[in-house]
Amino acid sequence: MSFDRSIKIAPSILSADFADFGAEIRAVEAQGADWVHVDVMDGHFVPNITFGPPAVAAFRKHVGTVMDVHLMIAPVDPYIDAFAKAGADIITAHVEAGPHIHRTLQAIRAAGCKAGVALNPGTPAESVAEVLDIADLVCVMTVNPGFGGQKFIDMTGKVRRLREMIGDRPVHIEIDGGVDPTTAPLLAKAGADVLVAGSAVFRGGSVSNSAPYGDNIRAIRRAAEEAVGLYA
Template sequence: MIKLSPSILSADFSRLGEQVKEIEKHGADWVHIDVMDGMFVPNISFGVPVIKSIRNLTTLVFDVHLMIEDPARYVKDFVDAGADMITVHYEADRHIDRTIKYIKSLGVKAGVALNPGTPVSMIENLIPDLDMVLIMSVNPGFGGQKYIEYSVDKISQVKELKDKYNKELYIQVDGGIDATNVSKVVKCGANSIVAGSAVFKNNEIEKNISNIKSGF
């Protein structure tokens, strides 16, 4: 079962609660929440108060993607705010194994994200403890970027590790995904799709979700 996780970074923030309800109504599976600190990535988004404010509006899984330095400092705050899954960047954490174990000790799922330039081999030893690997198919920090074509190779490599370890694992892809290329990443093994601009563009959420899911 492939999961669609619309990124609310591309939502209309003046109608955020309404749009979260709308994506649930029209077939989204998760809510992708991009948290940026202006240090690990050159942008600042939102934090715990925003997540708390929308948690009681939906039953969807909150898929929280921490694009922040030293993420372990804030993991418990995001769990308390309602996160169901927390993904941290391999590049942002000097003690990634410890952070993964800490996330799971709090009763939520743990993921590790890889920037485009980071090879999949760097996380092979972590696979048995992970619930998700997130392949960034753009350089993180901003929505609306163009998809990086070599991402399919990395998705395939994670799929090989998933099979090698006989592991239930979400392989998520995030960046530049829309109805024109989603089938390509699904074919390579992606089973969790993040889409921001492609879901919320032109305020045609129902149509956009339908178009993306037609590529699953």
């Protein structure tokens, strides 16, 4: 997985049809998704329960791009190997989920995955300053994690600080929560390059009518790229 700062759209399958994940994943990829984002929640670190390693392994069979697995669980470390074996390309852990985020990122890389670190809205950018050299991605939560479809919380100041801190390191800035064609330009201009979108991608479409997925992805991408002068 080569590094580049082009705008990437990562649909969150938390907003997909739970009865037809394989077809939903294939549909959003066919409609232009760059990555597929999988939100793992444990009912403890966040107030919801979603997927475990067997589900992620089942999704993997249908993902042809990048499977971006976001662990909203605590503790994290005992489950890293299981999610790596399930086929995650990227595993992201929250800085708030345990006392040793450096060790967690080391373990993710040792398991053969790219390592991401996520920040809740109340957590400052500076909390990841000492792990940027072993991170491949910083995920900025723009909602309080736990449920899809929440109202966007403006974290553009945090994104700008992270972009300055990262400098020329090959580290993605990902945004998770409330991304749509209105918020995407603010985030891209601040320095984000990976935009996770759930309801804003899946709204209006279905497996049998997936064209709206493509329309939604293109609208988000175009809004973001225009903000940074990339859209011709």
